[in-house]
Amino acid sequence: MAQNTSYIKVRRKQREVIAWVFIEQFSSTGSGGTGKGYEALADNDADLQMTRSRSGGNTTYNIQGITTIGTYQAPTDGDRIRFDLVQDAGCPGLYELHFHNDEFEDEGRTVVSIEDNASSRRFCPTHLVIDIEKE
Amino acid sequence: MGQNTTHLRVRRKKNKVIAYVFIPEYSDTDGRATGMGKTGLAYNTSTLLVNRVRRGGLTACTTEDITTVGTYQAPTVDTAVRFKLCGNNRQPGIYEVHFHDDIFEDEGRVVFAFEDTAGTRTFCPAYLIFDIDRN
Numbered sequence: 511m512a513q514n515t516s517y518i519k520v521r522r523k524q525r526e527v528i529a530w531v532f533i534e535q536f537s538s539t540g541s542g543g544t545g546k547g548y549e550a551l552a553d554n555d556a557d558l559q560m561t562r563s564r565s566g567g568n569t570t571y572n573i574q575g576i577t578t579i580g581t582y583q584a585p586t587d588g589d590r591i592r593f594d595l596v597q598d599a600g601c602p603g604l605y606e607l608h609f610h611n612d613e614f615e616d617e618g619r620t621v622v623s624i625e626d627n628a629s630s631r632r633f634c635p636t637h638l639v640i641d642i643e644k645e
Numbered sequence: 646m647g648q649n650t651t652h653l654r655v656r657r658k659k660n661k662v663i664a665y666v667f668i669p670e671y672s673d674t675d676g677r678a679t680g681m682g683k684t685g686l687a688y689n690t691s692t693l694l695v696n697r698v699r700r701g702g703l704t705a706c707t708t709e710d711i712t713t714v715g716t717y718q719a720p721t722v723d724t725a726v727r728f729k730l731c732g733n734n735r736q737p738g739i740y741e742v743h744f745h746d747d748i749f750e751d752e753g754r755v756v757f758a759f760e761d762t763a764g765t766r767t768f769c770p771a772y773l774i775f776d777i778d779r780n
Contacts, residue, residue: 516650516652516774517652518652518754518774518776519654519776519778528700528754529754530698530754530756530772530774532649532650532770532772534649537676537677541677542677543677543678544676544677544678544769545648545649545669545671545677545678545769546671546678546766546769546770547649547769547770578702579698579702579703580698580699580700580701580702580703581700581701581702582700596698596703597696597703599694599760599762600694600696600703600705600758600760600762601696601698601703601756601758601760601770602760602770603649603770604698604756604758604770604772606698
């Protein structure tokens with residue numbers, strides 16, 4: 511995969527999974543990523559789209575916020591994910607994700623894609639590849 | 646994820662962990678990463694900020710020196726890391742980091758963020774993400 515892809519491993523039936531991704535700012539001149547972090551996203555951003563791909567098909571997530579960074583908060587169902595910026599200063603472009611426990615019921619691979627639907631792109635597409643291994 | 650992020654797997658209770666992080670150089674001339682590594686940073690560079698993020702939240706870390714690159718030296722507390730450039734000429738942008746043993750006591754995921762707090766940025770944020778597995 512491209513440069514904005516991260517790989518993590520999770521055990522099957524692991525509970526209360528938290529992960530972090532870096533979202534890179536896109537150059538306004540259209541010449542690719544800048545290397546800087548993109549810091550202005552929130553869970554209710556109108557053009558933020560998060561998609562899950564796995565055996566069985568694609569699902570567009572319903573995105574929910576995180577009340578306290580570092581404290582797991584279950585999404586309200588298996589097609590939702592929680593998302594928030596860790597902190598502006600000190601961790602630019604670093605976002606925290608909370609996954610529903612149902613995501614990890616079976617072994618396999620899941621790809622979570624984070625995409626800007628705005629016509630004037632603000633950040634590079636970002637992918638998190640999760641390998642779910644046996645318990 | 647790309648040049649900004651390094652993923653590592655470490656066994657729970659592993660001791661004397663040394664890791665290497667690439668810090669990308671940033672150019673304010675064209676507002677993008679240059680593709681080079683940032684050289685010249687030291688543990689006491691005033692604009693270097695290291696943060697640790699994990700379940701439980703975010704902690705600002707202090708930075709301490711490494712006497713000899715390649716020889717583990719325990720940080721004095723678990724909220725400190727030791728940090729040193731490997732070599733300017735042949736490994737531009739590669740820094741050695743020594744971690745306190747207490748970091749790896751429990752399973753989970755820990756992110757270390759290396760950030761430039763200068764108004765005129767000289768390097769891109771860099772992230773070191775540890776997946777701490779069971780023994």
